[in-house]
Amino acid sequence: MPSLPGIIIDRPHGAEAEDAFFRLTSEVEKVTELYRHLHANPRVSGDEGDTLRTLMDELPAAFEKETLPGNVGIVRIGEAGPSVAIRAEMDALPILEETDLPWAATTGAMHACGHDVHMAAFVAVARTIAAMTVSPAPLVGILQPREEVGDSGAHDVLRAGVLDTHDIGAVIGAHLQPALESKAFSCTSGPVNAAADEFKVVFAGQASHGAYPHHSSDPLLAVSAFVVSCQQIVARNVDPTQSAVLTVGTIKGGSSPNAIPDSAEVTGTIRTMSEEQRLMVQRRLREVANGIAAAHDCAVRLEIRKGEPILRNDPELAAEIERLLDGQGHTLREFRSYGSDDFAFYASAARAVMIFTGTEVEAGNLHSNTFTPDAGAISRVATAMLTGYLAAAHILKQHGPVHPSVS
Numbered sequence: 001m002p003s004l005p006g007i008i009i010d011r012p013h014g015a016e017a018e019d020a021f022f023r024l025t026s027e028v029e030k031v032t033e034l035y036r037h038l039h040a041n042p043r044v045s046g047d048e049g050d051t052l053r054t055l056m057d058e059l060p061a062a063f064e065k066e067t068l069p070g071n072v073g074i075v076r077i078g079e080a081g082p083s084v085a086i087r088a089e090m091d092a093l094p095i096l097e098e099t100d101l102p103w104a105a106t107t108g109a110m111h112a113c114g115h116d117v118h119m120a121a122f123v124a125v126a127r128t129i130a131a132m133t134v135s136p137a138p139l140v141g142i143l144q145p146r147e148e149v150g151d152s153g154a155h156d157v158l159r160a161g162v163l164d165t166h167d168i169g170a171v172i173g174a175h176l177q178p179a180l181e182s183k184a185f186s187c188t189s190g191p192v193n194a195a196a197d198e199f200k201v202v203f204a205g206q207a208s209h210g211a212y213p214h215h216s217s218d219p220l221l222a223v224s225a226f227v228v229s230c231q232q233i234v235a236r237n238v239d240p241t242q243s244a245v246l247t248v249g250t251i252k253g254g255s256s257p258n259a260i261p262d263s264a265e266v267t268g269t270i271r272t273m274s275e276e277q278r279l280m281v282q283r284r285l286r287e288v289a290n291g292i293a294a295a296h297d298c299a300v301r302l303e304i305r306k307g308e309p310i311l312r313n314d315p316e317l318a319a320e321i322e323r324l325l326d327g328q329g330h331t332l333r334e335f336r337s338y339g340s341d342d343f344a345f346y347a348s349a350a351r352a353v354m355i356f357t358g359t360e361v362e363a364g365n366l367h368s369n370t371f372t373p374d375a376g377a378i379s380r381v382a383t384a385m386l387t388g389y390l391a392a393a394h395i396l397k398q399h400g401p402v403h404p405s406v407s
């Protein structure tokens, strides 16, 4: 039986697992061209039809393949029974690429979040699992559109009942993370990404000539006071041993240097790591907006759009993945960030773990126009996905699926 030098796989995962990791190495080499094709032909959120067809074509014929409305692809291999799902997101960002890569995109869209790497890694993992003579659990691939936008593709997958239809007992996700050193993996237990809600506050006042401000109720002053005051919600209402983020991203108001407009607005994002904190920040934001409006003799309207929930990694599955990664000699790190990912919707409905894989970036960072992950990125994401699959299959065999309470 072939084995990789220095790699010790725990026996509960069996010789099949050892073979699988050995096979994965060659499957990863074979998806390089696919990765370059996906990178050169990015499709933004809502336009992933092409990408989905490419992925479907790359998967072995033994996979059952189904396309659901909205460019959701569900592929499956294995007998009936509790299955393990791996999520691969397909969308690119509307960014004009500025890398020197020979396979750089030129269309104004760019895979600047590494989803091309994730997709190529998924195909390598799917081919590896399809080749296992005894697979430990059916595999369901969730080829997911629209991760980058509010109209979440993960939401569509759940609404379509895919978890029940395919008896999915655990969901695995993997994402490049340049904040971690390359070669490091992280599958920290509990909350790892924040809930992400967006807000918009509109102050409506009384317009006037800029030289006669006493005839106005100035919404620009109200907005200015609001932007400063809302920072005190985190500074003075959040336990300093924990944290939260409240960022104002846009301020709009006025069109002339010598006129006071009749309205002005700000938008921003709220990132929290507990449901209690999430509700508290929303309540305080409303109170601060109302107070500022009263002080400036303006009316105010506050809208909060609920986004992704907190992403919580299942503790038992995370521990099993860590054990397997450690057994392979990989470096493990604890990592949480106030970023968000719609993978959190799966983690709210099923046992799930998001594994972050360290990535050395040759240039740029996630979502930048020069983002260039290192050459080993596909291999590490594939290792994370296959390890997650094996660990989840092992746990399902022991305990069966467990559905956490929805947050």
Ligand SMILES: [Zn+2]
Binding pocket: 113, 114, 115, 147, 175
């Ligand atoms: Zn992403």
